[in-house]
Amino acid sequence: GQQVMQIPQYQHVQEGEDFTTYCNSSTTLSNIQWYKQRPGGHPVFLIQLVKSGEVKKQKRLTFQFGEAKKNSSLHITATQTTDVGTYFCAGHSNSGYALNFGKGTSLLVTP
């Protein structure tokens, strides 16, 4: 079955440093979504990418979808303490009916 793998599992940065998490799928995805879960909270939808090679930005966050639609990345520029949390990617395969989530990357930002 489809697997979505995410690296790294953990990342600890100083405030102001950049951060990137990577997502790779064993199969081609029809779309990829990104979620953020704050400590003690629930996942919150950030964005969806659909097109091959698509790049979207939300303020300091940049999301990319690979040309082959098998990988994606989330890059945060100049992290802030408010960026702390776990970032999940999730994808639908072309035949999938529910999102398949990666294990997430937990980001810790120290001032």
Place this chain on the structure above:
Amino acid sequence: DGGITQSPKYLFRKEGQNVTLSCEQNLNHDAMYWYRQDPGQGLRLIYYSQIVNDFQKGDIAEGYSVSREKKESFPLTVTSAQKNPTAFYLCASSIWGNPEAKDYGYTFGSGTRLTVV
């Protein structure tokens, strides 16, 4: 405001007892989902439902059961057959049909933390 409500927030049960987790949404979403979250494991799909009176097993359905009698409600029962029931359970909902739709993201409830002793 529209949203998705899970109750209770914390639940304690003795081993061998069945327990039902509630999930209600007023977003008029067709699809609803149950995920289980364990530390370091991400979110794993238990069951999902695309329409009333229909549901499908996810990757870890053994020991769980669901019903979908109303569009707004998708309760999950954790049975005594579930070997490791202690976990954080998340319910979600979404529109259904076009994965490329702009508002296709899932809306999650705040979760139920189940502890079985």
